[in-house]
Amino acid sequence: MVSKGLMFVLCREREMRERQMAEQERLFKERERVMREREYRERQRREQLEKELRERDQREKELRERERRMREQHLQEIRDRELKVARERELREREVQVREVDLVTIHHY
Numbered sequence: 001m002v003s004k005g006l007m008f009v010l011c012r013e014r015e016m017r018e019r020q021m022a023e024q025e026r027l028f029k030e031r032e033r034v035m036r037e038r039e040y041r042e043r044q045r046r047e048q049l050e051k052e053l054r055e056r057d058q059r060e061k062e063l064r065e066r067e068r069r070m071r072e073q074h075l076q077e078i079r080d081r082e083l084k085v086a087r088e089r090e091l092r093e094r095e096v097q098v099r100e101v102d103l104v105t106i107h108h109y
Contacts, residue, residue, distance in 0.1 A: 002010075
């Protein structure tokens with residue numbers, strides 16, 4: 001037969017073990033919750049950084065495209081001016097040739 005004192009001590013030890021286990025379980029769950037929250041924040045931060053990176057890449061791509069179009073437009077304007085100058089020069093040369101022919105023709109008669 002177990003004495004009342006021993007029974008009391010055993011019950012107290014069991015209660016202490018149960019409280020310790022409950023406390024360990026609570027701490028474990030708290031650590032899990034903290035870890036999940038940290039992972040969530042890190043995932044949100046990573047997704048935000050990736051989004052910002054994609055947006056920056058898109059802006060840079062648009063800027064490069066705009067610069068390319070502006071260069072092409074500028075080059076086209078230069079080619080158009082050169083073509084216009086060449087046409088005007090050709091017209092002047094033809095006018096000069098026509099006048100020379102007219103002068104030669106008038107001189108012959």
